[in-house]
Amino acid sequence: MEENLKIELLSEWIQEASRPVIIAGPCSAESCSQVMETALELKKRNVDVYRAGIWKPRTRPDTFEGVGSEGLKWLLQVKQETGMKIATEVANVKHVYECLRYGVDVLWIGARTTANPFAVQEIADSLQGVDIPVMVKNPVNPDVDLWIGALERLNKAGIRKLAGIHRGFSSYGPGRFRNLPQWQIPVEMKRRMPQLPLICDPSHITGDKSLLREVSQKAMDLNFDGLMIEAHINPDEALSDKNQQVTPSEMTEIIESLILRKIQVDDRILKTTLGELRQHIDSLDADLIDTLAQRMVIADIIGGYKKESGITILQSDRWNEIMEKRLKNGTKKGLSRDFMTKLLQAIHQESINRQTLVMGK
Numbered sequence: 047m048e049e050n051l052k053i054e055l056l057s058e059w060i061q062e063a064s065r066p067v068i069i070a071g072p073c074s075a076e077s078c079s080q081v082m083e084t085a086l087e088l089k090k091r092n093v094d095v096y097r098a099g100i101w102k103p104r105t106r107p108d109t110f111e112g113v114g115s116e117g118l119k120w121l122l123q124v125k126q127e128t129g130m131k132i133a134t135e136v137a138n139v140k141h142v143y144e145c146l147r148y149g150v151d152v153l154w155i156g157a158r159t160t161a162n163p164f165a166v167q168e169i170a171d172s173l174q175g176v177d178i179p180v181m182v183k184n185p186v187n188p189d190v191d192l193w194i195g196a197l198e199r200l201n202k203a204g205i206r207k208l209a210g211i212h213r214g215f216s217s218y219g220p221g222r223f224r225n226l227p228q229w230q231i232p233v234e235m236k237r238r239m240p241q242l243p244l245i246c247d248p249s250h251i252t253g254d255k256s257l258l259r260e261v262s263q264k265a266m267d268l269n270f271d272g273l274m275i276e277a278h279i280n281p282d283e284a285l286s287d288k289n290q291q292v293t294p295s296e297m298t299e300i301i302e303s304l305i306l307r308k309i310q311v312d313d314r315i316l317k318t319t320l321g322e323l324r325q326h327i328d329s330l331d332a333d334l335i336d337t338l339a340q341r342m343v344i345a346d347i348i349g350g351y352k353k354e355s356g357i358t359i360l361q362s363d364r365w366n367e368i369m370e371k372r373l374k375n376g377t378k379k380g381l382s383r384d385f386m387t388k389l390l391q392a393i394h395q396e397s398i399n400r401q402t403l404v405m406g407k
């Protein structure tokens with residue numbers, strides 16, 4: 047399925063920006079001097095859009111919740127003195143009105159808000175007839191339709207300058223990343239809405255400045271249109287998201303180290319070689335599907351025998367044996383344990399579903 051949104055190109059609302067578009071600035075606007083000093087440094091570094099949170103959606107109370115509308119005056123000063131576009135997060139109608147009053151150029155909807163259709167609808171309604179770009183962060187939960195739904199609500203209200211921001215997904219327990227990237231989700235967004243500009247926010251994915259380069263490179267290799275990076279004039283003193291913020295010069299180092307590969311293949315010989323390799327992949331995939339279909343037919347037959355002899359579908363010993371042997375075989379052939387486990391579990395689940403149908407007949 048492909049979605050039918052009416053979306054304008056990123057270049058139509060961020061003129062003269064080259065790929066990747068850079069949106070940068072502190073997690074939060076904290077003081078006039080912090081906002082201005084950070085902005086002057088970022089202006090020198092060709093940042094296209096200056097970001098700063100004015101109202102902060104914090105997980106726990108009694109933490110810094112943003113300076114509120116006063117900070118919009120500082121952003122307006124950034125716009126007037128540097129010419130950069132200014133962007134901030136809106137989570138309700140009051141935020142929208144305040145932003146429009148102070149000339150904010152670009153709005154974004156935060157991950158927690160995208161997860162709430164009531165809130166998104168209210169924001170969309172308040173933007174009827176306003177021609178302002180809105181970027182929509184992925185919802186905290188990995189739900190492609192919820193993300194697309196938020197974009198649709200804005201589109202129906204007449205907003206055509208839209209972009210998605212991939213900032214990763216919540217999960218339980220400690221891990222390498224603050225929010226799991228689950229790259230297959232932005233890839234699916236690209237498939238369903240090829241015209242939607244996609245920005246990656248490596249700061250909120252990683253939660254750790256030492257991982258920003260790696261995630262930014264991956265985003266470039268997946269054809270993202272831009273990056274949103276949290277940069278602060280003095281990250282050690284930041285009032286929120288201290289560990290993931292970089293100084294403007296650290297940000298430049300990261301961006302300059304990125305390898306930008308071409309999206310189109312224009313070399314004729316490479317095109318032919320890639321074409322042949324892809325044909326090979328197509329034929330292997332066809333074999334895989336045939337094999338899986340045959341396997342399921344046999345599972346159905348086994349299901350029939352299990353029914354006749356009154357034994358349960360799940361035979362734990364057999365399943366353990368399959369897992370163990372296949373994992374060993376797969377890892378010996380260079381397939382990762384994680385991939386093999388997921389694949390075998392999916393196949394097993396499908397066999398169980400089919401045998402359940404056979405049992406019920």
Ligand code: PEP
Pocket residue numbers: 073099103135155156157158183213250
């Ligand atoms: C932010 O960009 O400062 C922010 C709060 O992000 P998210 O909505 O992705 O958590």
Ligand code: MN
Pocket residue numbers: 073074250276286287
């Ligand atoms: Mn932040």
